[in-house]
Amino acid sequence: MIRVLRGERLDPPPVWIMRQAGRYLPEYRALRARAKDFLTFCYTPDIAVEAVLQPLRRFDLDAAILFSDILVVPDALGRKVWFVEGEGPRLEPLAAQAQWDFGDLDRVVPYLAPVYETVRRLRSEVAADKALIGFAGAPWTVATYMIQGKGGDKDMARRIAYERPGDVDALLDVLVEATARHLHAQVEAGADCLQIFESWAEGLSERLFERVVLKPTTRLVARLRALGVDAPVIGFPRGAGALIGRYARETGVTALGVDTQTPAAFARAEAPAGMALQGALDPMLLVCGGAALQAEARWVLEQFRGGPHIFNLGHGITPDARPEHLAALIGLIKRG
């Protein structure tokens, strides 16, 4: 996978699956029951390491990804974060507060020490020929959760971005620095490459996209390089549509995560020459299986064949996906 991230085309392509350690696996659900809440799960290396290893035992995957959450950064900044079972994360929304207090940046890395301990243990537990991926949420995606206090539609975050531009830009600045330090610490602990999840790149005008996605991501990547990180960085601006080209060309990311609806040929034409593309099978096909999975997976392989490709889904695998469908998919990819 690292060779592909550096620009080499391999056939068959390496494969990993976003959220490959997740609720679709019965052994994950059993493990999850051992931690009292989701953040404790993330902050307990014994459990987090086991979660990462579970899918590697079942499937011939080419990468392991740290088990953590994009909201550990606001948590480390002192914003209270909790998870409502079956609903998702909750924070005290900044939108309701007149004065925003962003917490102490120097607290981030010490607070997240258990996450780096998980990375360290993983680097010795995971086979050397498999990449270990560290990750974080992109500044805008994390900011939307902090502003709204939850996921779902991001109308309130967009509204606040228009109405309180100074506050939002300051928040993005804090997140750039905190996220750079968090990713740097993951690489120091042994991560081979990094992914930045911009899960909420959609629905922004180009003007707002420049301000809240392009500029903060560009500064984040530059800050990582300034900190001495030379690991490849996969940027995944999900839902960016036609703006994916500017993201690929301007932010400095090494590789581009592509969502299901973005044609591979479009991404290839828009990205700098030789940039690795990662994606982009519809996760629903791991629910369906059968002939539809076979046909769409072959089509994805063919669409991305023109350059360096890392096979993945266009979004995370869902809890209702069937493990046997994932096994069939990986068999199909590895047979070529």
Add this chain to the structure above:
Amino acid sequence: MIRVLRGERLDPPPVWIMRQAGRYLPEYRALRARAKDFLTFCYTPDIAVEAVLQPLRRFDLDAAILFSDILVVPDALGRKVWFVEGEGPRLEPLAAQAQWDFGDLDRVVPYLAPVYETVRRLRSEVAADKALIGFAGAPWTVATYMIQGKGGDKDMARRIAYERPGDVDALLDVLVEATARHLHAQVEAGADCLQIFESWAEGLSERLFERVVLKPTTRLVARLRALGVDAPVIGFPRGAGALIGRYARETGVTALGVDTQTPAAFARAEAPAGMALQGALDPMLLVCGGAALQAEARWVLEQFRGGPHIFNLGHGITPDARPEHLAALIGLIKRG
């Protein structure tokens, strides 16, 4: 507006607003209270005509749009449709049924006679220099509601499209024919142009997009032309991202509705030369108002200046928009 639809560039551009007759207007909310349910509202010409005229009295708009709903087509096909106040439409979901019965196509136009009566009255009530827009939902968008029984995410519709391709393709065929007849009848009654709302074009792989969006829309436009309709047709594939180009080039639509996140320059480059573009201010700015509205509206005007442009939002106006912000926007556009 019709001149622009035919390819002329006007400065200032004509303007109308998706859902301009809507809940953000207090007089609309009062009128809505006069009908016992939403479909009765749509099927009562006295009320529907008044709803269309309300925003024209307040604002210097260049077009009126029929007051109706995209779900009148499944209603006319005999699928039970009802609206849950504050939640949206409900139907008996096809996903739960082993055998799909699509109803009687010959029933559609007689059943929807009150809608055409509304169009007839509007054509005499609305000033001749304002375009009267008829509309319908695109086959895939209407199919998603019929399959799922409601709006929201369209995961179930996508799943059924993979798992029951024959059923879904047959449903799309029925919707192509029913929608063509419904749009044809609107033009016969006096509509000057038509808009096809593909509200759920997002999240589809190019392969699925071809099957459920491009092909049915192409057949719908061809069927309209075969029925003798030569009115301009605006296609609005919201969320189609990079696939908007294929939509503009392949479906036969006259003009292209653009959503907020699609750069005007991209749409212009992808669409056939001289095609009118419609869009695409973020509807949130009519909630915010103020400096943000002014700055973004000027930016939209500038971005679209390179060719024929109809000013609109990138999505429907929301119930929390302020009428005075819309007045300010239209003032800004008309002053140039």
